[in-house]
Amino acid sequence: MSTRRRAILWQSFGSPDKPDDIEPFLANVTRGRDIPEDRLRLVADQYRATGGASPLNALNRDLIHRLGVALAELGIEVPIYFGNRNWHPFLCDTVDEMQRDRIDEALVIPTSAYSSYSGCRQYREDLAHCRPAFHTHTIKPFASHPLFIAAESAIVRDFLAVHAPIDPGTTSVFATAHSIPTAMASTCEYEEQLTRVCQALQELLPDGPTIQLVYQSRSGSPRTPWLAPDVTDAIREAAHTTAALRRVIVIPIGFVSDHQEVRYDLDILARNAAIEYGLSFDRLATVGTSPTFIAMLADLVSAWVNGEDPNAHIPGANARCHDDCCLAGSNERRPT
Numbered sequence: 001m002s003t004r005r006r007a008i009l010w011q012s013f014g015s016p017d018k019p020d021d022i023e024p025f026l027a028n029v030t031r032g033r034d035i036p037e038d039r040l041r042l043v044a045d046q047y048r049a050t051g052g053a054s055p056l057n058a059l060n061r062d063l064i065h066r067l068g069v070a071l072a073e074l075g076i077e078v079p080i081y082f083g084n085r086n087w088h089p090f091l092c093d094t095v096d097e098m099q100r101d102r103i104d105e106a107l108v109i110p111t112s113a114y115s116s117y118s119g120c121r122q123y124r125e126d127l128a129h130c131r132p133a134f135h136t137h138t139i140k141p142f143a144s145h146p147l148f149i150a151a152e153s154a155i156v157r158d159f160l161a162v163h164a165p166i167d168p169g170t171t172s173v174f175a176t177a178h179s180i181p182t183a184m185a186s187t188c189e190y191e192e193q194l195t196r197v198c199q200a201l202q203e204l205l206p207d208g209p210t211i212q213l214v215y216q217s218r219s220g221s222p223r224t225p226w227l228a229p230d231v232t233d234a235i236r237e238a239a240h241t242t243a244a245l246r247r248v249i250v251i252p253i254g255f256v257s258d259h260q261e262v263r264y265d266l267d268i269l270a271r272n273a274a275i276e277y278g279l280s281f282d283r284l285a286t287v288g289t290s291p292t293f294i295a296m297l298a299d300l301v302s303a304w305v306n307g308e309d310p311n312a313h314i315p316g317a318n319a320r321c322h323d324d325c326c327l328a329g330s331n332e333r334r335p336t
């Protein structure tokens with residue numbers, strides 16, 4: 001039996017836990033990035049408007065707990081550590097803790113389903129910056145894992161079980177993801193991966209309406225092009241062009257959990273836009289702690305524990321997520 005000490009490192013974005021955390025958290029997120037002061041003040045106000053705390057850290061802890069339970073049921077006993085890019089527990093503090101615990105090798109799981117600089121390469125850079133002395137193996141963006149597709153499909157199927165039939169003449173369905181600069185999008189397969197998830201969900205709505213891929217939470221300078229259309233603009237556009245429109249359904253496929261950008265940008269901004277036009281608004285769940293998503297994570301961990309390459313369980317991941325992919329994008333780095 002191997003005496004090497006193994007662990008899982010759950011790597012996430014981080015979020016403020018209380019109002020006093022908002023400003024220093026935002027300073028961490030935006031250090032070295034081109035984000036106007038006005039945008040930062042607006043986002044700080046949005047965090048305050050929802051109580052000054054994001055549910056993200058708590059949701060990550062819940063996921064970690066449930067993954068631990070699922071692994072124990074499979075007879076896999078590995079400790080799970082938690083480290084963030086922008087807030088406590090900070091990644092490098094967690095790496096230090098793992099070293100004190102004499103961890104020899106870790107499976108690193110970034111909480112991002114899609115490839116982009118922010119969601120993929122930056123997490124790797126964060127980890128490299130902490131210089132772990134133990135061996136690491138990082139899970140690649142998992143949007144094409146059959147159990148991720150199944151978890152997203154289950155959310156839509158559960159909704160349809162209550163709300164079907166959906167009348168394509170009076171309903172618009174939007175799938176949303178975080179907008180990123182177009183220059184960043186061009187170095188990764190972000191849009192392709194999102195489009196493939198939309199196609200899988202469309203199979204549950206064979207008679208329409210067509211699921212439209214839209215974006216949300218645009219940041220950066222207004223002069224820098226970002227992926228569009230924005231979800232709220234798309235709702236207004238649909239209301240203007242489709243006189244019969246009565247209902248809007250939003251599926252937040254781009255996010256793993258119901259964090260601040262889901263709760264504010266969708267549940268407040270997008271919902272208000274729909275209500276303004278007299279439309280009903282339904283925002284479906286994120287995969288969150290759904291059993292199928294936990295099963296996907298458990299599948300990746302079991303592969304690793306059994307000495308296989310877990311990324312081989314994510315169709316196409318090894319081929320497309322190579323060493324020089326997902327660069328930040330030239331626009332963002334060009335001086336203005």
Ligand SMILES: CC1=C(CCC(=O)O)c2cc3nc(cc4[nH]c(cc5[nH]c(cc1n2)c(C)c5CCC(=O)O)c(CCC(=O)O)c4C)C(CCC(=O)O)=C3C
Pocket residue numbers: 013014015016026029030033035039040043054055056111112113116118119178179180181217218219220254259260261
């Ligand atoms: C692709 C992507 C994901 C998904 C992948 C992943 O999960 O990693 C993601 C997740 C998240 N983004 C988050 C928060 C923020 N993102 C910002 C800014 C930015 N996001 C970007 C992209 C992404 N972001 C980009 C290109 C920027 C511009 C700055 C830069 O180039 O880096 C800003 C700055 C202020 C503003 O919004 O302008 C904030 C506060 C939170 C935490 C929410 C909470 O607190 O619950 C989470 C999970």
Ligand SMILES: [Fe+2]
Pocket residue numbers: 178
């Ligand atoms: Fe973000």
